[in-house]
Amino acid sequence: MFFKLLARKIEKYSSKQTAYSDLIIFVSLHIYRILKESKPNKKVNKWLVFTSMPFQMGVTIYVFYWLGTWLDEKYAVEGEWWMKGLTMFGVVLSLYQFIKQVNYINKNE
Numbered sequence: 001m002f003f004k005l006l007a008r009k010i011e012k013y014s015s016k017q018t019a020y021s022d023l024i025i026f027v028s029l030h031i032y033r034i035l036k037e038s039k040p041n042k043k044v045n046k047w048l049v050f051t052s053m054p055f056q057m058g059v060t061i062y063v064f065y066w067l068g069t070w071l072d073e074k075y076a077v078e079g080e081w082w083m084k085g086l087t088m089f090g091v092v093l094s095l096y097q098f099i100k101q102v103n104y105i106n107k108n109e
Helices: 002-012 016-038 046-075 081-107
Strands: none
Touching (some): 046 081
């Protein structure tokens, strides 16, 4: 359909310069309409986000705990410093994710 309309627009004008400028306007308006119609309403369900946050935090912390435990076993570190350090890093990272999501929700409210 778009190409048929485009062909009609081109055939309609005899002057190349007029046809070219009208073609640009026609194509840009058509693209604008497509983008405007395809842009969904991005309203975020707060309850869904807030109920999924503890799971995200738990998985993030557990992955870093597991990685630290694996590194401690692989390199035979006494005191389990990899596990402790990476678990703390996981906690900080999960808090950063939490704060970032809350700020995004408050900004788009």
